[in-house]
Amino acid sequence: MNTIKPALPRGTRDFPxxxxxxxxxxLNIIRAAFEKYGFLPLETPAMENLSVLSGKYGDEGDQLxxxxxxxxxxxxxxxxxxKTFLDYGKLxxxxxxxxxxxxxxxxxxxxxxxxxxxxxFPFKRYQIQPVWRADRPQKGRYREFFQCDAxxxxxxxxxxxxxxxxxxxxxxxxxxLRDYVLKVNNRKILEGIAESAxxxxxxxxxxxxxDKLDKIGLHHLKELLEENRFHRDFIxxxxxxxxxxxxxxxxxxFLERNMSGSEMAREGVGEIRKFFEYLESLEDxxxxxxxxxxxxxxxSYYTGMILEVKATGVRIGSIGGGGxxxxxxxxxxxxxxxxxxxxxxxxxIFDVMEELNLFSDHNLPATKILITNFDPxxxxxxxxxxxxxxxxxxxxxxxxxxVKIKKxxxxxxxxxxxxxxxIGSEELKKGVCSLKDMxxxxxxxxxxxxxxxxxxxx
RNA sequence: GUGGAUGUAGUUCAGUAGGUUAGAACGCCUGAUUGUGGUUCAGGAGGUCGUCGGUUCGAGUCCGAUCUUCCACCCCA
Numbered sequence: 136m137n138t139i140k141p142a143l144p145r146g147t148r149d150f151p152x153x154x155x156x157x158x159x160x161x162l163n164i165i166r167a168a169f170e171k172y173g174f175l176p177l178e179t180p181a182m183e184n185l186s187v188l189s190g191k192y193g194d195e196g197d198q199l200x201x202x203x204x205x206x207x208x209x210x211x212x213x214x215x216x217x218k219t220f221l222d223y224g225k226l227x228x229x230x231x232x233x234x235x236x237x238x239x240x241x242x243x244x245x246x247x248x249x250x251x252x253x254x255x256f257p258f259k260r261y262q263i264q265p266v267w268r269a270d271r272p273q274k275g276r277y278r279e280f281f282q283c284d285a286x287x288x289x290x291x292x293x294x295x296x297x298x299x300x301x302x303x304x305x306x307x308x309x310x311x312l313r314d315y316v317l318k319v320n321n322r323k324i325l326e327g328i329a330e331s332a333x334x335x336x337x338x339x340x341x342x343x344x345x346d347k348l349d350k351i352g353l354h355h356l357k358e359l360l361e362e363n364r365f366h367r368d369f370i371x372x373x374x375x376x377x378x379x380x381x382x383x384x385x386x387x388x389f390l391e392r393n394m395s396g397s398e399m400a401r402e403g404v405g406e407i408r409k410f411f412e413y414l415e416s417l418e419d420x421x422x423x424x425x426x427x428x429x430x431x432x433x434x435s436y437y438t439g440m441i442l443e444v445k446a447t448g449v450r451i452g453s454i455g456g457g458g459x460x461x462x463x464x465x466x467x468x469x470x471x472x473x474x475x476x477x478x479x480x481x482x483x484i485f486d487v488m489e490e491l492n493l494f495s496d497h498n499l500p501a502t503k504i505l506i507t508n509f510d511p512x513x514x515x516x517x518x519x520x521x522x523x524x525x526x527x528x529x530x531x532x533x534x535x536x537x538v539k540i541k542k543x544x545x546x547x548x549x550x551x552x553x554x555x556x557x558i559g560s561e562e563l564k565k566g567v568c569s570l571k572d573m574x575x576x577x578x579x580x581x582x583x584x585x586x587x588x589x590x591x592x593x
Numbered sequence: 594g595u596g597g598a599u600g601u602a603g604u605u606c607a608g609u610a611g612g613u614u615a616g617a618a619c620g621c622c623u624g625a626u627u628g629u630g631g632u633u634c635a636g637g638a639g640g641u642c643g644u645c646g647g648u649u650c651g652a653g654u655c656c657g658a659u660c661u662u663c664c665a666c667c668c669c670a
Contacts (some may be wrong), residue, residue: 140643140644142643142660143661145661145662193668195667195668195669196669198594198668199668199669238670266670268668268669268670270667270668271594271595271667271668273662273664273665274663274664276669276670280670281670282670283670343668432669451670452670454670455670456669456670478670479670480670481670482670483670484670507628507629509628539628540630541626541628541629541630542630543629544629544630545630545631546630547630548630555629557628557629559628560628561628569629571629571630573630573631576629576631578629
């Protein structure tokens with residue numbers, strides 16, 4: 136038989152024990168925060184019908200969907216004509232009807248639409264599951280990664296946005312990750328700007344370009360806008376707005392004075408005002424939260440407030456983001472259901488924390504005591520002691536094979552097990568056990584009860 | 594999807610202008626120590642040089658394709 140070279144599909148990873156300990160640390164903090172804020176757990180299948188996924192993420196998104204080949208004789212029903220075989224677009228729907236989920240929000244919308252009569256609204260759910268994108272991997276960019284989503288659907292109250300902002304701060308505080316900024320903006324302002332410039336239809340295109348400001352700088356952004364045939368007046372207007380400095384009050388005042396012509400923009404300004412009012416009503420509420428009028432976010436379904444967390448001082452994309460979408464479940468036959476949500480990117484949070492060395496003391500779950508295995512005669516006695524230790528809630532294990540003691544002690548060393556219990560024929564005869572302290576190198580003879588008492592004391 | 598870089602023992606890396614049996618460190622295994630580890634000493638195992646093909650008397654080294662990882666673009670968590 137040929138051996139197969141073990142390998143992973145591109146962009147996917149194993150998570151070894153030491154990594155899992157750290158990932159679980161992050162996950163537990165996020166999950167605890169979600170539950171504290173009243174979100175309920177939900178899971179959906181890894182795969183969805185392509186009809187659910189397609190067309191929700193733009194043309195780019197459709198390309199990045201992993202499609203699942205129909206099972207069985209997938210060629211049986213394919214049109215028997217050459218055009219079908221040569222055209223990817225024609226062939227694909229005939230051989231694939233399912234795909235791996237691309238995010239958690241669309242499956243959530245599907246779930247809400249399907250179960251609308253049983254759900255109590257407003258519905259707050261959290262969901263922590265992997266998603267898949269057929270992207271080209273880089274650092275901080277994987278083809279399989281986890282999203283940790285929390286969404287509220289069935290209310291348009293800005294309290295939800297404010298709560299999300301507070302939740303975000305709580306999570307990063309608990310993680311010990313301080314170098315970040317929560318940027319917020321409102322799509323209505325951006326649309327108002329586009330509208331007032333007479334380019335309302337091109338708003339989406341404008342968002343995508345504007346989102347690059349961070350990366351390419353103002354100068355290149357202006358060039359790009361020009362190349363894309365946006366009016367010179369429009370560009371000048373944009374420049375004035377996105378180069379505004381000062382706090383959110385200052386920026387909002389400016390917008391209000393200059394955007395009064397646009398009902399849309401005024402609404403957006405009002406929403407941001409209210410959002411900040413909520414935060415300001417709390418002590419320390421607006422720390423690390425800033426209004427960034429150039430924040431656009433790519434996803435096409437956002438309609439109101441948008442939020443994004445950027446790690447500062449580490450070269451990596453955003454580590455979380457979200458926003459309000461007015462009509463997400465509409466395509467599934469449930470119109471007028473407004474929702475707002477946020478997603479933590481745990482894989483990137485992990486990378487950032489690793490890079491900033493914030494995982495100093497996260498040890499593997501440690502066994503406290505290892506019982507050596509001398510020979511088949513003492514094995515049963517050892518097995519009974521093992522059971523007693525565990526009944527006393529002491530983390531213990533018995534070495535499964537009667538190999539050399541040197542080897543067993545070595546195992547304890549490598550696993551960083553602090554105590555080893557020697558149980559050989561002498562101990563068996565006396566009905567005791569010898570406890571070795573691996574750090575001090577000392578050894579003492581104890582009764583089982585004395586051992587349990589000692590272990591519980593340590 | 595487009596362009597660029599990369600790939601040698603388990604790991605990190607050497608490998609000189611194509612030229613015998615591809616090296617080091619760490620790790621691993623065995624022994625010194627047949628019921629006592631972490632140190633030390635002695636010995637040992639482990640490589641189809643990412644994969645496939647080509648040039649050559651001869652390829653780890655040159656060429657092509659392909660895959661992985663990384664970087665830029667696109668997009669995004």
